[in-house]
């Protein structure tokens with residue numbers, strides 16, 4: 001038994017949406033705020049794709065685990081006694097409580113509600129006063145897990161092709177951009193979670209264009225990196241569902257932020273892998289509701305790097321992300337208040353937004369094919 005997908009039969013005017021995107025407009029404002037569109041997107045965009053869950057080093061030892069969320073479902077990744085990394089829905093088969101919370105380790109995954117305990121392979125080991133439940137098919141429901149760089153990724157379908165099968169150019173694109181992908185080169189320093197009162201598509205628009213950087217990030221990102229409007233996407237690479245951008249460091253004399261480079265790789269939907277000097281960020285935007293997105297950012301420092309320098313960089317990035325979140329909330333409120341029908345994108349510097357919106361439109365198209373025609 002596996003997790004069953006959310007289904008939505010909402011019909012979208014796909015050709016009309018495509019024409020508007022082509023002409024430089026966004027999706028209609030209502031598509032950023034309506035719950036049934038959000039439900040469709042969970043099913044069409046997030047369910048069938050890999051998403052970043054957390055640091056690989058947190059599941060290095062047998063019995064260690066990390067929890068997260070994929071397409072609105074709680075998920076746990078756990079390292080078995082046999083060394084195998086497995087993933088499960090973090091939902092108890094008794095009465096659907098959360099099995100474990102937070103990072104941790106132990107020989108069992110024990111539900112805190114009535115004490116059912118699962119082995120590390122997900123099978124039910126014990127259920128207080130309910131011996132008849134043992135042996136029934138009440139194992140934890142499996143999900144897919146995989147690893148890349150310093151991270152664990154998850155997908156709802158346990159039979160899904162691997163992460164690098166789903167993104168066949170992932171390793172090439174990252175390596176050609178000079179990214180360091182060997183697990184163990186960095187250590188996890190901190191997780192910073194930002195709760196955004198905004199639709200995930202607004203997060204995405206903001207995350208891939210740097211047209212805004214010189215303005216709202218004047219005292220943060222813009223201090224360290226060259227982000228002149230109109231030129232920010234000149235180094236970009238868009239292949240399949242990957243999008244990569246590179247920024248040069250400003251290296252301005254006397255400033256404490258002496259960056260040499262920044263490479264930002266986006267894995268659709270919502271995963272960012274950023275390498276910048278001795279810092280690595282692995283992050284995931286998690287859609288929570290039409291008007292809620294949680295942005296989880298794990299910061300890693302290169303082995304041997306100066307902790308004070310790493311702290312300065314984390315502070316700069318956290319401020320940058322906070323500035324983004326503040327902008328998104330205002331945009332979302334204004335879209336929800338029906339102030340404008342659509343947003344307008346600028347050709348050139350906002351081209352990456354059109355690429356991402358195109359991927360979302362493709363996902364809508366795939367989801368709108370009737371089952372019998374697949």
Ligand code: FES
Pocket residue numbers: 092093094095096097111112113114115116
């Ligand atoms: S819900 Fe988990 S033991 Fe009851």
Ligand SMILES: [Fe+2]
Pocket residue numbers: 206212213217320324
């Ligand atoms: Fe930003």
